[in-house]
Amino acid sequence: MKNLIDSRLAWALLLAAAIAFPWVAGNDYHLTVMSTAYIFAIATLGLNLITGYTGQLNLAHAGFMAVGAYTVGILTVDHGWTFWAALAMSGLVCAALGYVIGIVSLRLKGHYFSIFTLCVGYIMFLVIEKWESLTHGTVGIMGIPEPEAIGALTFDTPVRLYYLVLFFLVVLVWVMRRIVKSLLGRTFIAIRNSDELAEALGINLMRNKVLAFMLSVFYAGIAGGMYAGFVRFIGPDMAGVHHTFDMMIFAMVGGMGTVLGPLLGAIAMPWLTQSLQFLQEYRFIVFGPILVALVIFLPYGVVGSFLQWRARRDAKEGKPHAQD
16 A cells, blocks of 8 residues: 555656646746657657567567658648547557558567567658658658647647647556556566466467557557647658667666656656757767666666565565556
């Protein structure tokens, strides 16, 4: 019970800090950095579901995020859809594409699956860059409309866009927590721990892996759609594998296999890189050793290492322990 109360208190404090952030932010630039971090946090939560909870490393995650962004861009700019309808389609298109790709790729295991998805991500990048009649090619899509007003609510200022992104983040974090704490989430963890043991327990491996993959890329699609509506310009670079590696770093620093870890990693790491901007090209010389130190001394990430320590403490004291 105490762990449950502590967990709810931590989430409440984080939410309160997020709500209060615009009042302490120095300028609109800080709001933009934080809003972008929230969007990538949504995508990172999706990557964490398939990698941290199910044990499948998807290197095409940024490609799916780009598909979500281009779905919004194409439908709104070229076909006159409203942002909200296009945003819903961004998640559905990515989930449908994830089903097709998952059926094929998830028959592979380990690094073979990762290599396959790396190729899929590169194919997505090439399609976006070369299919000019659909994606506008290397020029990208400009003039994506901002989210339309909902009644009296408008989203025409950085503060209002910030709260809109925060709302989506809160809802999707809540949904992710419900998923990972459910029987379905425990099924994903069983698959991560051992395919053979999970199958011996009667778990349908392919069905559950594909479902995890679809949920994961759905989050990526929604994040991409939100990014398109927030930035209002997108280009092929969105599908670059370096964005996938960025999200992997966010999840690893925070702690894979938890919900709070990737969330904190996705928010903290962009601010760390921003704080090192004064070093210009030398900032990566400082940034690299910091990451290496985190991997060496906190191999389970910040949140994951804390949960490991708390589990050992509770085991010594004979107390039950609940994961994040």
